[in-house]
Amino acid sequence: MGNREDLMAGAIQCLKEKGWSRTTVRDIATAAGVSHAAIGYHFGSREALLLTAFSQAMDDWGKEIQLEMRSAVDPAATAAEQYVASWRAMIDSYGRNRQLWIASIEAFTQSEHHPELRKQLAAAQREGRRGMAAGILGIDEDTLTEADERRIGAVATALNSGVMLQHMLDPENAPTAEEVVDGLMALVSRVS
Numbered sequence: 001m002g003n004r005e006d007l008m009a010g011a012i013q014c015l016k017e018k019g020w021s022r023t024t025v026r027d028i029a030t031a032a033g034v035s036h037a038a039i040g041y042h043f044g045s046r047e048a049l050l051l052t053a054f055s056q057a058m059d060d061w062g063k064e065i066q067l068e069m070r071s072a073v074d075p076a077a078t079a080a081e082q083y084v085a086s087w088r089a090m091i092d093s094y095g096r097n098r099q100l101w102i103a104s105i106e107a108f109t110q111s112e113h114h115p116e117l118r119k120q121l122a123a124a125q126r127e128g129r130r131g132m133a134a135g136i137l138g139i140d141e142d143t144l145t146e147a148d149e150r151r152i153g154a155v156a157t158a159l160n161s162g163v164m165l166q167h168m169l170d171p172e173n174a175p176t177a178e179e180v181v182d183g184l185m186a187l188v189s190r191v192s
Contacts, residue, residue, distance in 0.1 A: 004042045006032040011053030016099040020050060020106035051120050054107060057100055058124065062131050065093050069135065080181055086136075087177035090160065094167045101164055129153030132160065159184075 001009070010032030014023040025046050029036045043049035068089040073082045094101060111118035126149075133153030134141040144153075159180070166174035175183065 003032070003034050003038045006034055007038060007042055007049060008053050008056060010034075011049050012057045015050065015054060015057060015103040019099065020054070020103045020110060023050065047114060047117055051107070051117060054100075054103060055120075055124050058104070058128065061093070061097055061100065062128065065090060066131070066135050068093065080185070084177045084181045087163075087180050091163065091167060091174075091177055091180075094164055095171075098168065101168060105165075105168075125157070129157040132156045 007028060010028045010030075011023070013031045014027045018027060023046075025036050025039055028039060028046070028049065032038070039046060039049055043052060069086045072085040072089045074085070075082075077085070107117065107121060111121050130141050130144055130149050130153055133149050133156065134144045136152055136156055137144070137148065163175060163180060
């Protein structure tokens with residue numbers, strides 16, 4: 001690998017081990033085995049590198065979870081059973097990626113004071129909700145309509161974020177996959 005790739009790998013490692021706010025330029029350079037100057041040369045700043053690394057880590061997580069969800073879902077099962085299996089895979093991934101999720105929360109809070117970070121996180125969120133909607137609908141992202149991205153992707157992303165936060169704070173009392181789906185069905189019945 002070259003310095004750029006080493007920096008990405010080092011930054012991802014630091015995000016997972018230390019989180020967003022505690023990761024320093026020195027930490028990244030040490031993990032990557034390169035000089036501090038390489039960060040400025042390749043990425044311009046610590047924040048730009050961390051955002052790029054975070055986006056890559058989340059993209060990797062998205063691909064991983066899509067594969068897990070596909071393998072967990074029995075095509076012969078009912079739609080509700082398939083959705084429960086998908087949620088089970090999603091919830092299981094929270095524990096394995098805990099530090100990455102915590103880093104995402106830290107990045108979100110930092111974005112209030114960094115307009116460029118906020119802009120880039122917003123773009124990453126839109127991309128994530130496209131992937132979420134396409135995955136739920138079982139279609140390619142290229143065929144997803146903007147309406148489905150906004151109504152299915154945005155709502156699914158909001159639900160995922162809320163369930164993830166509950167699992168980060170209080171995993172013993174956070175909802176199971178079955179409870180998430182049952183709760184959604186109960187909500188739908190109230191507004192139908």
